[in-house]
Amino acid sequence: MNQMIIKKCVGKDVFERMNYLLQLSNLALRQPGKDAASSLYSHLLVNVSQKAVQRMEPEVKRSICKRCHTLMIPGINSQIRIRKKRLRWKCNKCSNSKLFKTDPSHKLWIDNKEAIVETLRY
Amino acid sequence: MTLTSSDFSATSKDSGKVYLFNLLKENLPRRTQSELNTLTDSTFVFTTNARKKGKVVRTKKQFLTRKERKKLNILKLPKQDWKYDELCEMRELWKQYMRNNLNLYPKIPTWEDPNWTNFNITLAKSEFIGAELTVIRSKNVNQVGMRGTVVLETKATFQIVTPKNELKILVKKPSVFTFTLDDMKFTIFGKYAIIRPSERSIKKIKTLLLPDL
Numbered sequence: 001m002n003q004m005i006i007k008k009c010v011g012k013d014v015f016e017r018m019n020y021l022l023q024l025s026n027l028a029l030r031q032p033g034k035d036a037a038s039s040l041y042s043h044l045l046v047n048v049s050q051k052a053v054q055r056m057e058p059e060v061k062r063s064i065c066k067r068c069h070t071l072m073i074p075g076i077n078s079q080i081r082i083r084k085k086r087l088r089w090k091c092n093k094c095s096n097s098k099l100f101k102t103d104p105s106h107k108l109w110i111d112n113k114e115a116i117v118e119t120l121r122y
Numbered sequence: 123m124t125l126t127s128s129d130f131s132a133t134s135k136d137s138g139k140v141y142l143f144n145l146l147k148e149n150l151p152r153r154t155q156s157e158l159n160t161l162t163d164s165t166f167v168f169t170t171n172a173r174k175k176g177k178v179v180r181t182k183k184q185f186l187t188r189k190e191r192k193k194l195n196i197l198k199l200p201k202q203d204w205k206y207d208e209l210c211e212m213r214e215l216w217k218q219y220m221r222n223n224l225n226l227y228p229k230i231p232t233w234e235d236p237n238w239t240n241f242n243i244t245l246a247k248s249e250f251i252g253a254e255l256t257v258i259r260s261k262n263v264n265q266v267g268m269r270g271t272v273v274l275e276t277k278a279t280f281q282i283v284t285p286k287n288e289l290k291i292l293v294k295k296p297s298v299f300t301f302t303l304d305d306m307k308f309t310i311f312g313k314y315a316i317i318r319p320s321e322r323s324i325k326k327i328k329t330l331l332l333p334d335l
């Protein structure tokens with residue numbers, strides 16, 4: 001029985017690894033003088049995700065800088081401001097910024113009801 | 123670009139059409155919405171939004187090169203200011219992750235188990251950052267017996283922090299490593315672990331019962 005469930009969930013080990021790397025990156029960022037380590041871990045996270053073609057949730061994906069792959073946590077190493085009716089995330093490491101819509105009717109695909117077809121528990 | 127709605131209607135005539143209409147209504151830009159009313163059974167042509175041929179839009183480059191990473195100090199780890207005691211949280215996290223990943227409980231598999239190879243492959247694909255490594259055999263005599271927590275893995279090296287608060291770089295190729303988890307002992311032959319850590323999770327791994335040294 002146990003074996004069946006493992007076979008059904010494709011890429012479980014990759015997801016476990018990605019989850020662990022995210023935790024590591026978060027942990028290293030909160031300790032002084034380890035921002036290089038944190039950045040390297042999140043860089044590895046993005047690489048693993050791209051190689052294995054297992055995607056991250058939009059919330060998680062947005063919290064990683066697109067340019068230098070550093071984990072951005074507002075107040076510690078990033079800045080969030082509203083400018084020109086848009087939400088702006090700025091990375092303090094490479095000073096790259098991302099713009100997001102502030103339109104309340106704008107919806108992500110994952111928030112739709114149709115997006116969830118099946119939920120697996122193991 | 124033409125889209126024939128009659129293709130969809132072969133199986134479920136009305137529901138397909140309604141779905142298509144809703145999809146178009148959600149995704150098309152506002153100025154083309156008025157054209158939707160002209161949608162009939164035959165064809166619908168997207169013309170207003172089409173891009174002219176021969177015009178290539180260049181996107182801004184996003185990723186960083188190696189040189190730029192070096193400039194921002196995120197390519198390599200700093201050599202000083204490492205504390206072994208600060209890494210204890212990391213070691214605890216790693217133990218939790220490994221127990222979860224290997225699915226150890228309720229029972230620990232033995233080599234006679236049918237899914238022994240499966241277990242080995244999962245082990246080889248897992249993450250080693252945070253593990254407590256010991257060098258048991260090496261061609262480099264100075265490194266034998268060295269113990270520490272892995273802080274980074276690259277294609278050819280493990281970088282560890284020893285209890286004396288030093289960062290040491292161990293080359294994988296001439297060494298054999300061990301690590302323990304609860305009361306189990308694992309051995310890594312460095313010669314077979316030379317691969318980029320990001321590619322390890324998709325690589326097909328051959329199982330060798332007798333490793334040649």
Ligand SMILES: [Zn+2]
Pocket residue numbers: 065066067068069070091092093094095096
């Ligand atoms: Zn950045």
